[in-house]
Amino acid sequence: MNLLDPNTIQDLLEKGVTLLTTHGLKILIALLTFIIGRMIARKLAEITRKVMVRANVDETLRGFLRNIIYYALLAAVVVMALGQAGLNITSFLAVLGAAGLAVGLALKDSLSNFAAGVMLIMLKFFKKGDYVTVGGESGTVAAVKIFNTVLNTPDNRQIIIPNSSILSNTITNVSANDTRRVDLVFGIGYDDDLLKAKQILERIVSEDPRVLAEPATNISVHELADSSVNFIVRPWVKTSDYWGLYWTLMEKVKLTFDAEGISIPYPQTDVHLHQTEQ
Structure with a gap:
């Protein structure tokens, strides 16, 4: 076919005019549907984001939900535009649904992590x-x-x-509450002065400014163990001071007990050998 032939050109023009006459309006409506629909989808997604900002929704969740809403609306707009263009979208939707199911099965673990992530962000x-x-x-x-x-x-x-x-x-x-209780156990020997040891523990705790007045510190004899008399020492502190006070008290109690002649026993076993006559 010679494209420069006048008859050929005439045929092409007639077919073009026929195509425009038959489908031109549908194509124009489809384009307008897509353009206007995309603008509406973007606007609705932005409104949703602003609502979530006012509701103090987590920033990560805000951005993700905004994108989900936008692309879901955009997909609906595309389907509407294809329908306005005169295309049969039934087969398209069937293929899209099958593809979505396959992707969902393939990404089962990822979707589980996503759902858990949304719950973690929302429940805080x-x-x-x-x-x-x-x-x-x-x-x-x-x-x-x-x-x-x-x-x-x-x-x-x-x-x-x-x-x-x-x-x-x-x-x-660990950081959920403003205060925490430091739980410590110190043992002394059975031959040591129990009341003196308790007074030493009370003095050491009271001298540290990080220890809170309320709730009150609990210092009590907790257990008569096999080789020691065990005290519990439970002061309350700000959460940020927990480890600092913990390490300080461990060191101060050991040094002070040594200086005051209070022993800190350790588990030991005494073995007694008895000779028998053969």
Whole structure:
């Protein structure tokens, strides 16, 4: 076919005019539907984001939900536009549904982590900066993401834990409350002066400014053990002072007991040998 032939050109023009006459309006309506629908989807997604900001929804969840809403609306707009263009969207929707099912099965674990991440963010069991024990690991929360949570350990290791593992196990949040109780046990020998040892413990605790007046510190004889008389020492401190006070008291009690002649016994076994006549 010679494209330069006048008859050929005439045929092409006639077919073009026929195509535009038959489908031009549908294509125009489809384009307008897509453009206007995309604008509406973007606007609704932005309104949703602002509503979540006013509701103090977590930033990570805000961004994710905004994108989910936008792309879901955009997919609906595309389907509407294809329908306006005169295309049969029934087969398209069937293929899209089958593809969605296959992707869902393939990403089953990821979807489980996603659902757990949404729950963690919404329920706020912990937040960035808290020291927690989750999924068998302990550390400071660096980030709570949709699919996983990132912890930084005291020795500066980074641990990434799938959110589903966190939600299906016990969560311990050390930083949840403003105050904590320091639980210590000190043993003295049975021959040592019990009242003197108790007075020493009370003095050491009272001299530390980090110890809170309320709740009151509990210093009591807790156990008459096999080789020692054990005191419990339970002062209350701000959560941020926990380890500082813990280490300070351990050191001061040992040094003071040594200076005051109070022994700190350790488990030992005495073996007695008896000779028998043959």
